[in-house]
Amino acid sequence: MTDAHGPVLGFVGGGQLARMCALAAAPMGVRVKVLAAPSDEGAAEVAPDVVVGRADDPDALRAFAATVDVLTIDHENVDHATFAELEAAGVAVRPGVGTLRYSDKAFQRQEFAAAGLPVPDFLVVEASDPTAAGQVDEFASRHGGRVVLKASRGGYDGRGVWILDAAEVPEFLQSYEGAPLVVEPLLPLEREVAVLVARRPSGEVAVWPVVETVQVDGMCDEVLAGGSVLPTGLEAEALRVGARVAEVTGVVGVLAVELFVVDGAVVVNEIAPRVHNSGHLTIEGTQTSQFEQHVRAVLDWPFGPTGLTAPYAVMRNVVGGAEGDPRDRQAVTLGQVPEAHVHLYGKASRPARKVGHVTVLGDDLDRCRAQAQLAADLLAGD
Amino acid sequence: MTDAHGPVLGFVGGGQLARMCALAAAPMGVRVKVLAAPSDEGAAEVAPDVVVGRADDPDALRAFAATVDVLTIDHENVDHATFAELEAAGVAVRPGVGTLRYSDKAFQRQEFAAAGLPVPDFLVVEASDPTAAGQVDEFASRHGGRVVLKASRGGYDGRGVWILDAAEVPEFLQSYEGAPLVVEPLLPLEREVAVLVARRPSGEVAVWPVVETVQVDGMCDEVLAGGSVLPTGLEAEALRVGARVAEVTGVVGVLAVELFVVDGAVVVNEIAPRVHNSGHLTIEGTQTSQFEQHVRAVLDWPFGPTGLTAPYAVMRNVVGGAEGDPRDRQAVTLGQVPEAHVHLYGKASRPARKVGHVTVLGDDLDRCRAQAQLAADLLAGD
Numbered sequence: 040m041t042d043a044h045g046p047v048l049g050f051v052g053g054g055q056l057a058r059m060c061a062l063a064a065a066p067m068g069v070r071v072k073v074l075a076a077p078s079d080e081g082a083a084e085v086a087p088d089v090v091v092g093r094a095d096d097p098d099a100l101r102a103f104a105a106t107v108d109v110l111t112i113d114h115e116n117v118d119h120a121t122f123a124e125l126e127a128a129g130v131a132v133r134p135g136v137g138t139l140r141y142s143d144k145a146f147q148r149q150e151f152a153a154a155g156l157p158v159p160d161f162l163v164v165e166a167s168d169p170t171a172a173g174q175v176d177e178f179a180s181r182h183g184g185r186v187v188l189k190a191s192r193g194g195y196d197g198r199g200v201w202i203l204d205a206a207e208v209p210e211f212l213q214s215y216e217g218a219p220l221v222v223e224p225l226l227p228l229e230r231e232v233a234v235l236v237a238r239r240p241s242g243e244v245a246v247w248p249v250v251e252t253v254q255v256d257g258m259c260d261e262v263l264a265g266g267s268v269l270p271t272g273l274e275a276e277a278l279r280v281g282a283r284v285a286e287v288t289g290v291v292g293v294l295a296v297e298l299f300v301v302d303g304a305v306v307v308n309e310i311a312p313r314v315h316n317s318g319h320l321t322i323e324g325t326q327t328s329q330f331e332q333h334v335r336a337v338l339d340w341p342f343g344p345t346g347l348t349a350p351y352a353v354m355r356n357v358v359g360g361a362e363g364d365p366r367d368r369q370a371v372t373l374g375q376v377p378e379a380h381v382h383l384y385g386k387a388s389r390p391a392r393k394v395g396h397v398t399v400l401g402d403d404l405d406r407c408r409a410q411a412q413l414a415a416d417l418l419a420g421d
Numbered sequence: 422m423t424d425a426h427g428p429v430l431g432f433v434g435g436g437q438l439a440r441m442c443a444l445a446a447a448p449m450g451v452r453v454k455v456l457a458a459p460s461d462e463g464a465a466e467v468a469p470d471v472v473v474g475r476a477d478d479p480d481a482l483r484a485f486a487a488t489v490d491v492l493t494i495d496h497e498n499v500d501h502a503t504f505a506e507l508e509a510a511g512v513a514v515r516p517g518v519g520t521l522r523y524s525d526k527a528f529q530r531q532e533f534a535a536a537g538l539p540v541p542d543f544l545v546v547e548a549s550d551p552t553a554a555g556q557v558d559e560f561a562s563r564h565g566g567r568v569v570l571k572a573s574r575g576g577y578d579g580r581g582v583w584i585l586d587a588a589e590v591p592e593f594l595q596s597y598e599g600a601p602l603v604v605e606p607l608l609p610l611e612r613e614v615a616v617l618v619a620r621r622p623s624g625e626v627a628v629w630p631v632v633e634t635v636q637v638d639g640m641c642d643e644v645l646a647g648g649s650v651l652p653t654g655l656e657a658e659a660l661r662v663g664a665r666v667a668e669v670t671g672v673v674g675v676l677a678v679e680l681f682v683v684d685g686a687v688v689v690n691e692i693a694p695r696v697h698n699s700g701h702l703t704i705e706g707t708q709t710s711q712f713e714q715h716v717r718a719v720l721d722w723p724f725g726p727t728g729l730t731a732p733y734a735v736m737r738n739v740v741g742g743a744e745g746d747p748r749d750r751q752a753v754t755l756g757q758v759p760e761a762h763v764h765l766y767g768k769a770s771r772p773a774r775k776v777g778h779v780t781v782l783g784d785d786l787d788r789c790r791a792q793a794q795l796a797a798d799l800l801a802g803d
Contacts, residue, residue, distance in 0.1 A: 044746035044748040044749055044769075044770075045746070045748030045749065045751075045765075058447075059448075062444055062447055062448065065440075065444055065466060065467045065767075066441075066444065066762075066763065066764040066765065067751060067763055067764075067765060068747065068748035068751065068763075068765030068766075068767060068777070069748075070466065083469065084447065084452065084469060085444075085447045085467060085469070086469070087465065087466065087467070087468070087469040087471075089469075326760065326782075335755065338751075338752075339752070340751055340752045340755050340756075341752065341755040341756040341759050342759060343755070343759050343760060344759060344760050348730055348731070349730070364426035364427070365450065366426040366427030366450035366451075367426055367427065369427075369449060369450070369720075369722055370720075370721070370722045370723065373717065373722050373723040373725070374722075374723040377723050377724060377725050377726060378708065378725060378726050380448075381448065381449055381450075382448040382449075383427075383448065383449060383450030384450075385447075385450060387426075388426075395450070400708075
């Protein structure tokens, strides 16, 4: 029913990030295709052009790439070798393979340290290395006796992270099987913040105001923007670090940098070379959303402005509850919080699964937080 | 790939209004189905569940209605008899047949006059009535010798409207074949404004700030919101008229009321019992868009707030030009007007065809107007 004008943007992965990008791309006349695993649910409802296939299946990736102008990602768990092959063959893969390598936390820490970016003290060990336990013990003794161990690959939303006393480490290493571990101090966090950066192929970047992220059980629960999230000098430093990470990783598209604030300074916690949960409030809360900006970046279109549209914006995730489904609780939620911007991802509700988010804008931060929490709780059935 | 939670909303007609409603419905977890004519292009790109069928085909309508929870419309050119039959059978048809009758301009004028709403002086004639020419001549003689004739059904975007000298009327009536004509004075318009109203089944209404509409060749070209579109007393009167029209027509959903400002007072020009071009700027320019509010209204969900998100909002339509396609002119447009909110409808570009719109927000009205015009012109290839 359509003709051939406008670019075709292909997403590898069909979760909520591809879904929200597709919803941002449609008004711009950009056609979106999605390579979705059978279990992906978010994007299929909004993108008519969904191909079922796995992100780690080289043949599926090759066939899909041949049908799009630009290839981008919903998640980083893609087949890097095939991405490299496609990139070498001239496909516009954005972010490229050079950026995707930074999803490996060990590689990321080493490269960032070498680039002079502020990172926590760290150590990379292989659990099978007989000297590992000794190395971690020595590291722990310099950092108060407790350490954080992170699997360098495969972790998300708090999975793949362990906080241990030095004495627990040897037993842990004996039972652990998996990617190399990054060992870090348990830092006395003042707060956690995030910087979102978009970067075009030319290197031009756009940054959004710094947001504060509130984590519960290692999963982002609430994001706050507006007012003075950080003192002026520290905000400028956070934005500088964000832009520098974009440059070092060479990302094309949106990239999120999660930062710890420790002793009045920022250090890089981790990054995601894609649109990110910490940026969902940009849909209503800033002049150009992360999703639209990602589309503009990967198509090499000029950026939109990134200023806040209201004094404060607060986002809360909607997490599946014990029973029922948020899609059946809209009327009661909007009755209590009519100003809530509700985003549900079309995913079946299960306990602890992110199935949506809510954003509330306003000029009173406490009220925004309370209303966002109320709406999220009502949707979750809590 | 999805389960059965959340309501299913069916649109009869698959143009840009259904498309933009579908884009507003998706974040709320509302599943949208579209009954689209083969020539409809707007909605198919964003709604995976498109059924091809005609809005005036009773069997297609019946089959479609059986698959949705609520039936609504993209346009009013639907089969009223079948809508009445579905309504009688208990289908939630919103707006209902009682409201759709107001699409007939003769019926609308007569009912509004009877309800005490401010309307221009008018006359309804059948061209085949031998007394018609005499009636129009007498009417014209009371109104400066010139009249506006409007086909009571079937006109849009300036089509079906004729401005004639009294002397031209007899020949026009002889050649005219079609629906009864509404005859009106050629009013000395100070400006044209529009009021958008949403109404729930309970009668609860929400209104947006009054907007000014700028028409070129009978087609809406530019819409302005913010500041003082009208003096305070007149704005209140316009909003009162809008709410009263919603009540009289019994609309469920969004309804647009186009008003003339004449001699410092408002009179109803015409209405559309659906989302409307004059409300496109509500997507970014107000807290809840007309598209989201329409979805909330027809599902009987509580309304969102309707205040402006910026001091001014300006929308301009993008009209197809002589060559090329706006979807291929995005990079140059966004390079010149990075803050433009571009909406393209996925329709093939043809001269004089509305293929998209642009909205610009800001605190300087003149700059908003200039930037919106520049972006629309660049997209159109002018």
